[in-house]
Amino acid sequence: MRIWHSTTFRFAALVFLFQIVAAAVLLLGPALLLRSQSHADAVEVAETLRDDLLDAYADGGQPALSHAIEARVSRRVERASVLLLAGADGKRLSGNLDRLPSDLTPGAAYALEKLSRSGHALPEAMLVQSTRLPDGSMLVTGTVVETERQVLALLERTSMIALGLSVVFAAFAAYVSTRLILNRLGASVATLRDVREGRLSRRVPADDTGDAFALLGSEVNQALDRVAALNAELKLATDALAHDLKSPLTRMRAALDRAAQHVDDPLAQPFVDQALTESERLMAIVETALTITRAEAGMGRESLADADLSELLETVAEIYSPLVEDQGRAIIVHAPAALHMRVHRQLLDQALGNLVDNTLKYGTGTITLSLIPEINGAAISVADEGPGIPPERREQALRRFSRLDEARGGWGAGLGLSLVQAVAHLHGGTIELQDAAPGLAVRIRLIEPPTPS
Incomplete structure (x- = not known):
């Protein structure tokens, strides 16, 4: 199962997404609003300045306009003003800009430019607009927004840093939320797992929270x-x-x-x-x-006892050796020197006996009994070199009272593999029918049960 399809993952992703969206709105929203408001305020100031100067031009022409510009440039209260009057030839007549910006289109909206004012060593950010006067001269008006832009840039950098921290905190919140859910479900899952493994007396601890x-x-x-x-x-x-x-x-x-x-x-x-x-x-x-x-039904788990599985396989091979030799065949065992595990010895003997009987009835060639240690138990395999069972019919072979009559004869009732499967279930394991190339290999997985307290 892919983890991103699980409900737990989706819940964590939802918590993470909501927190990131909330953080982005709270952190970036004010910065965008401040930037928009700052731009609007600067344009309003610049337009007021332009309208005053145009009134002066209308009253006294270019001399009155130049006088008004110089008067405003000299005032300390209007330090942020950007003013320039240039003749029809583009030559500077008055104002605090050194030159006429070449990329300004008369009558266009206010544009953000990086220009130098007279008496200032470094270029500054400013919003400027040019207006063509009736006599052909050009009036440039605007306001310096360098300080506002620096403040806004600092605010935006701070917001991005805060947003990055919000990502970390949101991921942590999503992790904590899912862990809380998994911990709350852990008791139920552990109980069901124990019951599946045969400890039928286990119950979920009492919980009075009422949730x-x-x-x-x-x-x-x-x-x-x-x-x-x-x-x-x-x-x-x-x-x-x-x-x-x-x-x-x-x-x-x-x-x-x-x-x-x-x-x-x-x-x-x-x-x-x-x-x-x-x-x-x-x-x-x-x-x-x-x-x-x-x-x-799990009956018999109370009879599990320590047994040497290697010795068990050797005993089965010894018992069936005369019958195997009568058919001109051989039976061999591949197992470690000793492998102890708690099993139901009688039922496991019966299951292995059924598998060897099947190989004698329906298989050919050498019969191989294998014991493979695994991390949480062991696997026992019984293989022959006969025709085997086609993959599409292996599920049918495991059904109770199911017989593959077209391919096999005999007097069986169709319970041999069902018994093996039940014994594997009793030991918390599974049964697999595999291709032995050639032949059939029946693999029984046994899970090591917990030691009874």
């Missing part, structure tokens, strides 16, 4: 109580079924044995023998089905 997580924990506990009750009922039912079925089957087998001893008609003897065989098969099917049901 959604407390409600979830309460519902989980109630569901587990119901599962425990159903599991107890299942155990009683299976025990009763085993008793009710095995007793009449045993009596039937005994009756058939006695009948076989008193059959005098040679023609009847084959039918009695067949009835005995079928009764044995029926008892085996019932016993296997009950074992699968118990294993899938």
